Amino acid sequence: MNEAGQTRRPGSRFHDLLFSQEGVLLVILVLSVLLLSTRTDVFLTVDNLLNQGRLLTEIGLLALPMTYIIITGGIDLSVGSIFGLSAIMLGHSWQNWGLPLEYAIFVALLTGVLCGLVNGLFIVRVGVPPLIMTLATLALFRGMALGISQGRSARGYPDWFLELGAGEFLGVPNQLWILVLAAVIAAFILARTVFGRSLYAIGNNELGARFSGIPVGRNKLLIYTFSGLMAGLGGYIFVSRVTTTRSDMGTGHELDVIAAVVLGGTSIFGGTGSIAGTMIGVVLIQLLKNGLALTGVTGDATIVVIGTVLIFAILVNNYVQRRRSGESGAGAA
Amino acid sequence: MSGRSEAGVASLQRVTPVRMALILISLVMLIAWAVLPWIHQPELGPTLARVIAAERSANELDIQRQGLSLPPIAALVALGVAFWSVLSPQLSRALALVMLVAGLLGLVYHVTFFVDLAESGRNELLGSMGAGFWLTLVAGVALMAQFALPRKVVPGHEINKVLGHQESVLALGILALVIVVGLLNPRYVADRNISEILQGNAYIAVAAIGVSMVIISGNIDISVGSLIGVLGIISGAMVVAGYPVWLSWLTPLVLGALVGSLIGFLVAWLRIPSIIVTLGMLSILKGGLLIFTNAEWITGMPTEYALSQQKPLGIPMGVYIMLVLTLIAAWWLRNSATGRAIYAVGGNAEAARLSGISERRIIMSVFIINGVFVGIASVMFATQLQVIQATVPPNLELVIITASVVGGVSILGGTGTVIGSTLAAILLNTIRSAMVFINVSPFWLQAVQGVLILATVLVDILRRRRQLT
Numbered sequence: 001m002n003e004a005g006q007t008r009r010p011g012s013r014f015h016d017l018l019f020s021q022e023g024v025l026l027v028i029l030v031l032s033v034l035l036l037s038t039r040t041d042v043f044l045t046v047d048n049l050l051n052q053g054r055l056l057t058e059i060g061l062l063a064l065p066m067t068y069i070i071i072t073g074g075i076d077l078s079v080g081s082i083f084g085l086s087a088i089m090l091g092h093s094w095q096n097w098g099l100p101l102e103y104a105i106f107v108a109l110l111t112g113v114l115c116g117l118v119n120g121l122f123i124v125r126v127g128v129p130p131l132i133m134t135l136a137t138l139a140l141f142r143g144m145a146l147g148i149s150q151g152r153s154a155r156g157y158p159d160w161f162l163e164l165g166a167g168e169f170l171g172v173p174n175q176l177w178i179l180v181l182a183a184v185i186a187a188f189i190l191a192r193t194v195f196g197r198s199l200y201a202i203g204n205n206e207l208g209a210r211f212s213g214i215p216v217g218r219n220k221l222l223i224y225t226f227s228g229l230m231a232g233l234g235g236y237i238f239v240s241r242v243t244t245t246r247s248d249m250g251t252g253h254e255l256d257v258i259a260a261v262v263l264g265g266t267s268i269f270g271g272t273g274s275i276a277g278t279m280i281g282v283v284l285i286q287l288l289k290n291g292l293a294l295t296g297v298t299g300d301a302t303i304v305v306i307g308t309v310l311i312f313a314i315l316v317n318n319y320v321q322r323r324r325s326g327e328s329g330a331g332a333a
Numbered sequence: 334m335s336g337r338s339e340a341g342v343a344s345l346q347r348v349t350p351v352r353m354a355l356i357l358i359s360l361v362m363l364i365a366w367a368v369l370p371w372i373h374q375p376e377l378g379p380t381l382a383r384v385i386a387a388e389r390s391a392n393e394l395d396i397q398r399q400g401l402s403l404p405p406i407a408a409l410v411a412l413g414v415a416f417w418s419v420l421s422p423q424l425s426r427a428l429a430l431v432m433l434v435a436g437l438l439g440l441v442y443h444v445t446f447f448v449d450l451a452e453s454g455r456n457e458l459l460g461s462m463g464a465g466f467w468l469t470l471v472a473g474v475a476l477m478a479q480f481a482l483p484r485k486v487v488p489g490h491e492i493n494k495v496l497g498h499q500e501s502v503l504a505l506g507i508l509a510l511v512i513v514v515g516l517l518n519p520r521y522v523a524d525r526n527i528s529e530i531l532q533g534n535a536y537i538a539v540a541a542i543g544v545s546m547v548i549i550s551g552n553i554d555i556s557v558g559s560l561i562g563v564l565g566i567i568s569g570a571m572v573v574a575g576y577p578v579w580l581s582w583l584t585p586l587v588l589g590a591l592v593g594s595l596i597g598f599l600v601a602w603l604r605i606p607s608i609i610v611t612l613g614m615l616s617i618l619k620g621g622l623l624i625f626t627n628a629e630w631i632t633g634m635p636t637e638y639a640l641s642q643q644k645p646l647g648i649p650m651g652v653y654i655m656l657v658l659t660l661i662a663a664w665w666l667r668n669s670a671t672g673r674a675i676y677a678v679g680g681n682a683e684a685a686r687l688s689g690i691s692e693r694r695i696i697m698s699v700f701i702i703n704g705v706f707v708g709i710a711s712v713m714f715a716t717q718l719q720v721i722q723a724t725v726p727p728n729l730e731l732v733i734i735t736a737s738v739v740g741g742v743s744i745l746g747g748t749g750t751v752i753g754s755t756l757a758a759i760l761l762n763t764i765r766s767a768m769v770f771i772n773v774s775p776f777w778l779q780a781v782q783g784v785l786i787l788a789t790v791l792v793d794i795l796r797r798r799r800q801l802t
Contacts, residue, residue, distance in 0.1 A: 075608075127568075128790050131608075132744045136790065139731060140783025147777040203791055247776075249726065268606045301624055307616030314605050 013289075022265060022277045024316060028309075036291030043294050054165075054173040056286040058083070058234040058250075060279065061179060062257045063264075064186040065227035067278045070261055071190075072202040072220060073270025074123065074130035079231045079257055082115040083250030086235035088145040091154030091245030095304035101161055109232040115141055116228015116259045120221040138254065145247040154245040163239030166243070175237045182230075187275035195219060203270030259310050260285050265317065309331075417426040499741030502792075507763050514767040521770040523715050528649055531759060532641070534736075535651030536561070536713035537729075538758035542662045542735040543706030545754045548734075548742045549666075550699045551679035552600060552607035558729030559618035560707050564589055564721065565715035566622060569631040572638045581638065586708035592618075593704025597697035615730070626723035640716040652711050659707070659755040666751060675699055680747030728779070735782055736761060739789045761785075 037044035062079045069076050086108040094104035119137055120127045167174050190196035202211040202216055210216045231250075238246050264281030265271025285306055292302045514521045540557055547554045564585035572581040592614070599610045643650040666672035677685040678695045686692055715721050740757035742749025764785075765778055 122787075126791065126794060128794065129744055132738060132786070135731070135734065135738070136783050136786035138783070139728075139735065139779050139786065142728075143777060143783050144779025147774065147780050150774060150776050227424050255615065259612060259616075262609055262612075268609055301620055303616045303620030304624070305620075307613040307620065310616070311599065311605065311610060311613040314609055315603060318604060 003138045022274065022280060024320065025264065025277060025280045025284065025313070028313070029280055032284070032288060032291070036287070036295065039295040040291075043291050046291070046293075048171060050168075050171075050176070052286050052290050053176040053179075055290075056282055057173075057175040057179045058238050059253065059256050059260060059286070060238070060282045061182060061230045061234045062227075062253060063260045063282050064182060064275065064279050065275055066110055066257050067186075067225055067229050067262045067264070067275055068190065068199055068223040069130070069227060070258075070266045070268060071199045071270055071273045072223065073206065074220070074224075075134065075258070075268075076119065076130065076224065076227050077134040077254045077258075078115070078119060078137040078141055079227060079252035080250040080255075081138045081145065082112055082228050082231035083235045083238070083253055084247060085115060085145040085148075086112045086232040087239045087245050088149045088154075090236060090239055090257045092148055095154050101158065105236055108236050109229065110230040112230070112232020112235065113225055113272045114208050114228065116225040116231070117221075119228065120224030122182070123224060124221050142247075142251070149245075149247040151247060153247075155243065157243055162240055162243055165237060165239070165243075175241070178233075178237070181280055183275055190275055191259070195222075199223070200271060203272075256285065259306065263310055263313050362436055404423040436610070445508070461788040469482060499789075499793075500750065500753045500756055502754060503740065503753060507756065507760050508758075510763050510767055514770055521767065526766060526770075528652070530762050531562055531655075532649040532651045533766070534758045534762035535641075535649070535655040536710040536717070537733055537736055537761070538655045538711035538755040539658055539713060540707050540733045541740070541754040541758050542751045543703035543710075544733050545737045545740065545742045545751050546662075546666070546675060546699050547607070547703050548737055549679045549747065549749050550675045550696055551682065551694065551745070551747070552699070554596070554607065554611045554700070554703060554733070555610040555730050555734070556596070556618060557703075557707050557733050558726065558731075559615050559622065560589065560592060560704075561711040561714055561729060562621045562724065562726065563618050563625075564624055564708055564711035565721055566631060568712055569634060569715050569721040572634050573631060578635070582640065582712050585711045586705050589704035589706075589708030589711070590701050591704070593700040593707075594697065595679050596704075597700030600700065601693040622723070630723055631721040632719065634716075634719070634721075638716060639719075641713050642716065651717075654709070654713065655755060656707070659751055662706075662751045671695070671698065676747055732761065732782070735786055739785055741789075741793070743793070 033044070042048055058067055064239050066076060066079065081285070089111040090104050090108035093099045099107065115137065119130075119133055122133050123130050133187065146313040164174050169177055188196075190199065198209065198214045198216075201212070201214055206216060235250065238249060260281035261273070261278050262268055262281075263284065264273070264277030264279070266278065288305060288309065289302045292305060335684045347531060360382070511521070511527075520526065540561060544554055544557055567588065568581050568585045571584060596610050596614060599605050641649065641651045645653070666675065674685065674695050675691045677688070677690055678692050682692055685695075736758040737749070737754045738744060738757075739760070740749065740751075740753030740755070742754060761782065764781055765775070768775060768778060768781070
């Protein structure tokens, strides 16, 4: 790091910013928006963009804690399943247990928290590797959602419940406010609090973090539980948007979320990453999907594009990072 | 020997009042739950199964079930105790004994239920049992397993060593399941069903061989499910388009190796983590498949193409392929230089590099081999039915990775065998089939798989801790 400081040229602050993962991504984002807007008139309109904001909220909410988790070197594959289980518990507790809908919402959030807590407890206390633990709960929670609902869907929600998913406040979709607020808070916590900085420390060197007095176990437990909570909230917002509950909701969300986070510059090995990058990743993926769909590409082809963009972005990032470390290495020599 | 008794004393001291209280509470709960229904309504006779079998009024059943609302709580407490004991590094024998008793108590209830059920001949009643019933069954077995688990391996006790292997645990599990379900429903052990159980997951077992190697080398492949779908469709499309059958069988293998070498190149040379590469590959393949097929199914394959439906000597072809490939792969992994190198790279990449193993070459070959196995699996998958679906079977990669992990392949790399993964693939299908025969809603299957992975991992961690202490 010191060496990098010595080789810093005038104006390299801009250089740094541009060649940070966020910078590279932002350039890709702007380029693709420009490219897509030349292909169709509908794409670059306020209405369309706001509508896309509505659609990306759930993924965005899941991506916030996922950023935390991946920064600590962990992973949570079960978010999509928690998402589905929470949605099912919402519908099930309302229609089958006869709870008031307000309580059912609470049940959904609580389900998310509990699921996240289970993940966290096993990972922290028992020492199960996160990949395995959440792989197991990916199957377990989805299985519970299927078993509890027996494959049936719940519908017939009242209007006030659907307001969150369909309504808007000051011209902006309701859920987008929630996402923006959550993202700002999450970014602040990650960048400016002791807790947030400790996540980087854990990701860089867990043993070192432990020896320097960081409550590693507690912090990890918190972020996995936070992940569950966000999945529960996402499930609730999703049900409110699509007005029905099905047990396969959120299938594959974990991959979309991880793709967005990794695209946003968070290293899968931990130690680096930012909420801003993640949010750009989320937006980029959603706009690519939408833009391509509007230009007449079928939905299936957009999955291909996203997969390619993911690998390509990592390649570019690797290349840029290696060049930078090469520079600083040369500076040291 | 003296060291052992010392450890025993030390761990006995660890039984604090709080822990003791926890154990007592769970015991009281279990006893209460076993006894309560009969206190409620003594005239109903000995067991719940008899009550339901007699088709008493709904009111009586409600009361009976009230007594049964305790099992979930009891089971959860018991499970809590079991898990907490995992947390403490040393589990004293006294503690294990208490758990054995608790587990036995729980099982006694289930056994009497099963016996009554068999007498009444109304097996479909099992399907009407709530989650609590199954939860307690699992809890009972888990508690028993606490005791039965291999402790520190004493030299000279070969039986301990054998029981300590994941493969023997799996084989015993399959055997126990077949016996229990076979007693409940004799049709389960009919030849037809047994061969169906073996055949049904054969392609998953074959794919799991490749994935196991990938995981042993310290990587992961989550794109296998999509790749099986894509290669299966290509194979089917080729034969329908009039290419010779042997070419349609062979092409997926070659294409699988090509995709594998691409993944291997990205992982080994460009240093992108395998989870990211295969995540991207998953999207590309899945989307590509849908574009390619327009979601239309492929039909009209010639009969000689249907590899999986052939039955030499009355045994399905898939079973032969699975067995032969498993044995070859197991032998190769164990005895060849490359096979050992895969373990070395997964166990300690730095040490492997220092001892002259080319990590890149090993990772590259592991992914290529994986591609070939996936290619074989895709042909087996495509020829199972008269049609090939245009969509990737959902969660296929999950089932394959589950087979590897439950088979004892550590996700951290460096350990595991393909015999274990094949046994696990068979076990998964044994469970699925058992659920059908005892009338449990198939919707619970995935939850069972999750519990299975979890149980495997916990047992693995527990076993390692015991071997360390």
